[in-house]
Amino acid sequence: MKETAGSSKMSRIRRKKLFYCYLFILPQLVLFLAFTLYPIIMSYVYSFYNWSGFGPLKDFIGFENYVETVRDPLFWNAFKNSFIFMFFLVVIQLPLALLMAITLNSNWLKGATLFRTLYFLPVVTTTAVIGVVMRFIFGSYNGLVNEILMKIGIIGAPIDWLGSMDTALVIVIAVGIWKTFGMKMVYWLAALQSLPKELYEAAKVDGASAVQSFRYITIPLLLPVGSVILLLSTVNALHVFDLVKSMTNGGPAFSTDMVDLYIYRYAFEGMGMPRSGFASAAGIFYGIAILFISLILGILVKRSGGKKAAH
Template identity: 45%
Template sequence: MADTTVSVARSAGLGARLRNSRIEYLFLLPGMLLFGGFILYPMVASQYFSLLNWSGFDANQAFVGLANYAELLTDKYFWDAFGRSFAFTVGTVPVQMLVSLIFAIILNNKLLKLSSLFRTLIFLPVVTPVAVIGIVMTIMLAPFNGPVNMALMDLRMLARPLDFLGDPKLVLWTLAGIYVWKWVGVTMVYWLAALQTVPTELYEAAKLDGVKNWQMTVFVVLPMIMPFAIVIALISAISALNVFPLIQSMTQGGPFFSSEVMEVYIFRNAFATAGAIPRLGYASAAGVFFGLAIMGLTILQIVAVRHLRNRESARAL
């Protein structure tokens, strides 16, 4: 009887809170509808579609269970794209984090003149549309009349032009370099935010003790901001795994699938860009599999952050 009374009281209290906060929930409603329609529904629908043999363009839907997932396990192109996605991530994230950290440390110096201008210049590629960057870079990296090849040949660094986007051995790493250049500004902002957590008193005390700038950076500043590195690395890794717009606008996964990452692979199967029959069900299975892999990265980040916090707490005690 007492439990029933408590439950009724809690329900009444919840109803009262909902009525009192109805204006706030009303303002939240558009965002919740957008989230449900463009994020939550596609996630659930893709899991359902992955169990079907369906082109996505007609009403013929055949339930095949886990057959699409079984086919994925034997698809060489799937595993090549899967490995290529993580190779791209491993190749870009450390470079992006290191370069952006150097920029952040330099531009965090209040004595540096025009630091705001340099920050803007570094961040400018971030706000430039990917399609525009893709077109411009394709022109600049052209093998015969591209400015990059002409400049390298004029400097006698190359004996003949390089086909940066047409050579299967170069294309993925060329795209990686362009990706780092475009997004290094975002990671720099993350590092700048981390540097703001370092107390000003530490810099002043270091100056009074005669500590050199590089010593202050290496032995004091970096250890203090390293806990942020795990979060920044995860954000950068997830971003590097979602590189579809850049690759699609520049190479469409070519040549010979050598730059086809998971998102391009999913797009190719879902919409049959090569002229084959669209396979939305199979592409959905690949998307679910890839999403689970990214979820695994997120869980690893949570575990790593928790372990780091526990270790710091143990040190404090």
Template identity: 75%
Template sequence: MTRRDAHMEPNKRGVGKISRNRKKKLLFCYLFILPQLALFLAFTIYPIIMSYVYSFFNWNGYGSLQEFVGFANYMETIADPFFWNAFKNSFLFMFFVVLIQVPLALLIAILLNSKWLKGATFYRTIYFLPVVTTTAVIGLVMRFIFGVYKGLVNELLITAGIIDKPIDWLGSLDTAMLVIIMVGIWKTFGMKMVYWLAALQSLPKELFEAAKVDGANMWQTFRFVMLPLLLPVGSVIVLLSSVNALHVFDLVKSMTNGGPAFHTDMVDLYIYRYAFEGGGMPRAGFASAAGVVYGFAILLVSLILGLIVKKTGGKQASH
């Protein structure tokens, strides 16, 4: 063995030892991931795949798949006016929730991120509490708050002299959806506020100090410094908020159950009604077809918003 080979041999042994240690670490990592991966495959991927399969059968949710109907469930879904009513309500809810919640959360986040505000941690906690509260519980509480008789809202309005008699907030066609939207905004407001706070705290302070030195006022600093920097993050927040708002079930189920006269019916509630209630025998196959149609609609919205996010991020990077 030459002197050069003698120097090379320990290095090879060292590399081999490092490689074995790395493999052991990777093995432990995969072992830790395995339970979560198994649950993800069992309760997410498998139901998604089977929902496509069920949608081609006239199946009540029990027993084996026997009656193959092809695209009949899809044709019935597309022809059902109640599905499109729920579809319209779902997108109407999403539109107003995102339109009001995202900019309002930004304003509150700017205030909570201010150095002069005392007790900011307390206010952040108050705003975030509804996020960690069970939605079904919130829905039941809101039924009492907006109740016709002895409801807190009606009592306050009557005491203040704003109204003369109680209003049926959840039973009126004019106010039911409005109340659902208001509660939906309040329920998830804290999460959007946290998103904005994280974005604000990541901005470089040097730019704001430079703007202050140049004599920029608060509006100019917000318009020409803060807003362009927040635009890419804001696009992502809009994307996440839109997709999340298109899935509203437990809030509507506990507050109005889709009423009055299906005026607050949502697609998630529509699917649940056919899959588990059905007015007699459940129609899991038909509900699966409705879910697939709605899923493709959400996918289309996600792709469009994703392209907007990509373009926004690209423009920001070019600047």
């Protein structure tokens, strides 16, 4: 009887703990269901209707929204710009962030904490505010960049950096690299600080130079983490909205238009009535493309992790 009573008491304590665990999880679960899962499911439903976002769903049109998305040259223009933005952000930013992380991780550098803070400040600054400020900095007449370039004699007349199709996307990419540079640097810095120092000490004893240590120790050990950083950076870079919205609003002539901005324009700024059904179809189509890329990068991450385990 004593054992039964003890077991019953333990069972009540366990049920009580589980109750409080689920109670604390409940608010997060409700928010997830209401603001994440439900909108995702309904986006698929809306994509099959000619729906403005107001009133009941009545006009079922099947896959017509998807067909119109595929046939719209402006969608493919935004699609192309999104991938150009992602490509240069990843190709330029990740190596530079790695070099900066190695520098900040060095023992000889004084004031490393200050430099880390300075490089990370743009990350915590509101993107929309940065976009507005950059619009003034690259202004065509009294912009800071034009003023400096004219004073040192590089240009003779102001350049409309954000008003030209030749330079607008380049400026947006440059600002995007600067804005998120600190986050990638922190990723690399955390990875570098997790590497075993014993390997470097052993290599130093064997007469290996700093370049050899970097090539034969740092790079192989960073590959698995680097694959994850590549995956995160790629997916994040494919979703750019607030920076472009505040800097160029997709102009000039849609030369800086991105898919997120394209979807927003149809969902909330449609000519006449918004087209939420069409915007949902475009978003799902783009989401599938990102999912495909994520799966490929995920396979690379898994393989690099397997190689590390094998070693």
